[in-house]
Amino acid sequence: MNICIVGLGLLGGSTALGLKAKDSSYRIIGVDNDREHAAQALVGEIADKIMSLEEAVQHADVVILATPVNVIIKQLPEVLDMVGRNVVVTDLGSTKEQICATVRDHPKRGQYVAAHPIAGTERSGPGAAFPELLLGKQMILCERDRSDIEALEIVENLFKLKLNMRVSYMEAAAHDRHIAYVSHLSHISSFALSTTVLDKEKDELSIFEMAGSGFSSTVRLAKSSAQMWVPIFSQNTKNISSALGSYIKNLQRFKDIIDAQDEEGASAEITRANDIIRVLSGIEK
């Protein structure tokens, strides 16, 4: 089977490596506008061949778009225009509503499966890719009813059987609403934490001498790239704004409690927050 992966970064590269590790008969055709990334992907045996997008889709049985979400929105209808009737197209974008809307009325809509793997690290580029990234993780498929059964089967076969992912289904709007809270908000909380402490560093040069594992855990996502995240913010503005608004309100309430030295109030807030233990025991198991 020929699999064309467009975008040979962390996610595209890890998908290629994971599939090849499981089944050596897969032939990966890589597409990347960044020549250096393309060359790295060949050397790192992420891709067996590098082609232009136009050429690659002619040879592919499956096309996986693993580019930033603003690029996916542009590429997805173009790729559907180009592919033959038996080719399946999927994407790995972190937003789903606008991407799905773009091809809602496309004559080959049935050949497309909207996907989002809940996996990643704060690193990027083909050098960050590793075969285990997706193994055992959650894969969300959206607008299932708009995909042909055969297309769904092929995509599920790849992610569920080959990469051992847990597949679940969701409406695109619900996906974007939820992911704003459990992923996009976490990234913004880290970006702002980073700039807050970096600003303070101007007056207090040695401030980071005292930073330990707690700080690094909360700020780790601030390493994430603007190229990937700015388009996500643009495509999920309403939901992110609402999540961020609630977060700021909760922080302000916390600040008021601390300013008032209200120990009972602080204790109640922390105890409420501790309920996350129930949730994390599920994620970390």
Place this chain on the structure above:
Amino acid sequence: MNICIVGLGLLGGSTALGLKAKDSSYRIIGVDNDREHAAQALVGEIADKIMSLEEAVQHADVVILATPVNVIIKQLPEVLDMVGRNVVVTDLGSTKEQICATVRDHPKRGQYVAAHPIAGTERSGPGAAFPELLLGKQMILCERDRSDIEALEIVENLFKLKLNMRVSYMEAAAHDRHIAYVSHLSHISSFALSTTVLDKEKDELSIFEMAGSGFSSTVRLAKSSAQMWVPIFSQNTKNISSALGSYIKNLQRFKDIIDAQDEEGASAEITRANDIIRVLSGIEK
């Protein structure tokens, strides 16, 4: 050498285990008001003996206070009152200014060394203790000039030579100012992130199905206990309030940028936040 450890939780327990692993001649006398924790500490060989505080300090060469900071403030002058002239007292509290102020004029002030190890996890209690917690971590000592040279030597010997910690010195006020940014603020950002998403769960039952490693990293500290953290907020109110105020301002600016779909602005913010890579490479090495 008899070492009395008051508070047999994560930090006190790990100190005991780390010291015993390095030098089996240390005899640990444990003190804990929580009978269950005391019993657990005996079974887990954290403590060789459990005594009351009054009895323990009579047998100790070194007393280490590893209780919450509101308890340290109460216990520290009492312990200094009780101990003989050759006994050294130290504490492991996450705030230093108020604790140091409490004993500034104590006749035995020189026997006390104000310490704060930059180490911890979001877990608590003797069951969470492990011998490696402190190894190779940073140990901040404050108000060095107010401690006797002999007392400093004994404390440095324990933490630097036995636990291989990197010792540095700082004024208590600077310590509290810095730690508000690189530790206390991280905890509050996690507590508020937790309550924000838990609130949303009331409407969106399956919201945590999509939570992955990024979310769990930013929210992990929200498992931390109220018993430990409420007194820290009370003792470091001014600095925490200032850090939290800056954080809220940065988040609000981020929200304004997202609401305006200002892609250049978002890109600039993220690029600025990415500078944390320089800092984290130092912490994570």
